[in-house]
Amino acid sequence: MNNNIIKEIIDLNKMIITTLFIIKFITTILLVLILSLLAEYVSPKVSGIISGIPTGTALILFFYGLENGTQFASESSLFNLVGMLSMQVFIYLYFIFSTKNTKTNIFISSIIATIGYLFVVFLLKQFNFNLLYALIVPLISIPLFTYIFKKINDSTIKNKVKLSPEILFIRAIVASLVILIITGIAQFVGPKWAGLLSAFPTTLFPLILIIHSTYGKENVHTIIKNVPKGQWSMVIYVISIFYLYPLLGVYLGTLISYSFVVLYLLVLFKKN
Numbered sequence: 001m002n003n004n005i006i007k008e009i010i011d012l013n014k015m016i017i018t019t020l021f022i023i024k025f026i027t028t029i030l031l032v033l034i035l036s037l038l039a040e041y042v043s044p045k046v047s048g049i050i051s052g053i054p055t056g057t058a059l060i061l062f063f064y065g066l067e068n069g070t071q072f073a074s075e076s077s078l079f080n081l082v083g084m085l086s087m088q089v090f091i092y093l094y095f096i097f098s099t100k101n102t103k104t105n106i107f108i109s110s111i112i113a114t115i116g117y118l119f120v121v122f123l124l125k126q127f128n129f130n131l132l133y134a135l136i137v138p139l140i141s142i143p144l145f146t147y148i149f150k151k152i153n154d155s156t157i158k159n160k161v162k163l164s165p166e167i168l169f170i171r172a173i174v175a176s177l178v179i180l181i182i183t184g185i186a187q188f189v190g191p192k193w194a195g196l197l198s199a200f201p202t203t204l205f206p207l208i209l210i211i212h213s214t215y216g217k218e219n220v221h222t223i224i225k226n227v228p229k230g231q232w233s234m235v236i237y238v239i240s241i242f243y244l245y246p247l248l249g250v251y252l253g254t255l256i257s258y259s260f261v262v263l264y265l266l267v268l269f270k271k272n
Contacts, residue, residue, distance in 0.1 A: 049230040049268070053261055054237040056202030058254070061241055064194060065250035072191050073250070077241045079124075079195025081134040084231060086120035087199045088145045089113075091224045094208065095149070098217050106212050110205075121196045131242065138235050145228045152225040155218045229268065233261045 054061075057080060065073035094113040098105050129137075201208075204227065212220040237257050244253035 049226045049265075053230045053233040053265065054258075056200075056204070057198055057234065058237065058258070060198040060202070061238075062250060062254055064198070065245055065253075068194075070245040070250060070253070072194075074242050074245045075191035076195035076198060077238045077245075078129060078131060078134050079192050080198045081235065081238050082124050082129055082137050083121065083196040083199025084138045084234060085141045086117045086124065086196065087201050088141050088228070088231075089120045090117040090201055091204070091208075091227055092116075092145060092148065095152075095221060095224050098212065098220060105217075106209065110209070117200065121199075124196055125192065131239075135235070135239070138231065142228050142231050142235075149225040149228065152221050153218075154225070155222045230265075233264045233268075236260050236264055 061073050061077055061080065064076050090113045093116040094109045097109040097112050204223075208220050208223065211223060237260065240257035240260055241253060244256055247253070248256065
């Protein structure tokens with residue numbers, strides 16, 4: 001193979017990597033902005049439900065498939081099911097520690113929630129799961145956290161504050177960086193760690209920070225309350241990815257899996 005061909009291959013790989021980087025970055029920013037607007041102009045309840053569906057996780061699993069192969073993404077999705085528990089612990093701890101009206105409770109709640117998330121991930125890493133055992137975790141945890149959050153009153157944003165583009169952009173960049181880091185280290189940590197880490201609330205967390213700092217804890221608690229309702233769609237999506245990625249590939253597998261999510265949401269919002 002002559003030097004020109006090698007150079008062309010290297011340049012092509014660099015272009016693909018750069019393109020994927022830009023897509024991850026822009027898509028994550030758009031998701032955070034859309035969820036923020038939903039909370040403001042529709043309701044925190046709707047934003048919470050949408051936050052529970054596969055947004056950041058879907059992006060991560062999608063790029064796992066593109067960058068590391070469909071089998072890797074399929075195996076990772078299995079541990080994403082288990083990792084949903086760590087995400088639920090995250091929002092629960094944020095809820096508990098954000099109930100106090102102090103100037104530092106956003107920072108404290110964020111730190112404790114993140115530590116709790118990582119601790120649960122570390123514990124889950126010690127076990128091996130097949131699809132059945134992985135599925136049992138969300139089947140128990142989603143109803144549990146739905147019950148725990150049941151007594152939270154739904155609130156609406158009455159006096160809308162114009163969020164500065166700088167604040168929204170900074171929060172969105174944080175979400176983008178998290179997704180870039182998680183997808184970047186996937187090939188080095190293997191599908192088990194990759195799957196568990198993919199459950200981190202990459203789009204929900206910046207949304208929580210935006211709404212909490214702008215509109216207060218009550219609206220954040222409404223978002224948190226309704227996240228588990230959307231997480232059933234996550235279960236549907238991940239199971240679909242587990243089977244369809246190896247069979248149909250990343251693009252078609254993602255399209256069909258997300259069509260199942262849309263059907264679930266149509267039924268959910270029709271009931272509500």
